[in-house]
């Protein structure tokens with residue numbers, strides 16, 4: 610099915626017509642929890658320039674990497690459970706990168722434990738959102754993003770609140786925003802319409818109505834800036850690319866070169882080659898996310 614033209618969003622309410630743009634997929638649409646590529650495309654068009662170094666520390670199926678390659682940005686992706694060879698195995702709390710070298714960070718973290726991404730040690734998707742451990746872990750991820758980001762550069766965090774009948778509502782968005790505000794100034798807060806399948810399923814809607822709770826209808830996109838002594842510059846100056854005409858380089862090309870064979874650029878911490886294994890992506894909670 611043809612997908613509509615890519616467009617920069619101009620209000621704080623973003624919607625996307627389909628999970629992917631163009632003829633090729635970005636990331637893996639069968640990966641439960643894959644970020645809609647339109648969201649990442651819009652962030653890159655506004656807050657980066659060509660050749661900028663873009664990091665996704667929780668890369669999942671690699672959507673950020675593919676959008677970066679489509680738009681001539683240099684991507685680096687990390688995950689505790691790499692699903693493809695161009696994603697480096699690494700915990701987002703200890704990235705093998707020097708301080709202040711990255712031009713943009715996009716991150717779409719687990720929203721508690723509602724999706725079973727993997728059984729890898731360090732997977733934050735194993736920590737329930739109604740417990741404090743999840744927030745402690747995310748505090749470390751956010752501090753690490755601040756460490757690697759250049760001054761005068763931007764980052765975006767995409768997240769959804771949590772609800773389950775037993776534990777009730779957890780305002781993940783507000784909690785993570787408070788953490789972000791300790792390091793960054795706020796550029797804007799975007800509300801992104803969710804198109805997860807369950808939202809339109811009769812039994813889910815009935816349960817929400819009868820049980821007097823709400824299905825998650827939107828994600829937050831927090832757009833933040835690291836203030837500092839970096840040279841101010843114009844961003845988002847690149848004209849829109851005709852996505853239909855571009856063919857993406859093979860996975861693994863176009864990114865930042867590893868410092869050693871199969872290894873991520875190292876700062877003395879672990880970050881080896883990917884196993885190529887795919888996460889189970891099994892959803893364990895019905896009111897959380899499936900497709901974003």
Ligand SMILES: C[S@@+](CC[C@H](N)C(=O)[O-])C[C@H]1O[C@@H](n2cnc3c(N)ncnc32)[C@H](O)[C@@H]1O
Nearest residue numbers: 643644667668669670672688689700701732733
């Ligand atoms: C919502 S998914 C990311 C989806 C991705 N943006 C995409 O489009 O496919 C969250 C990811 O965080 C990863 N993750 C969980 N804990 C992590 C950690 N401590 N460090 C790095 N990645 C982690 C999971 O393995 C999962 O792939």
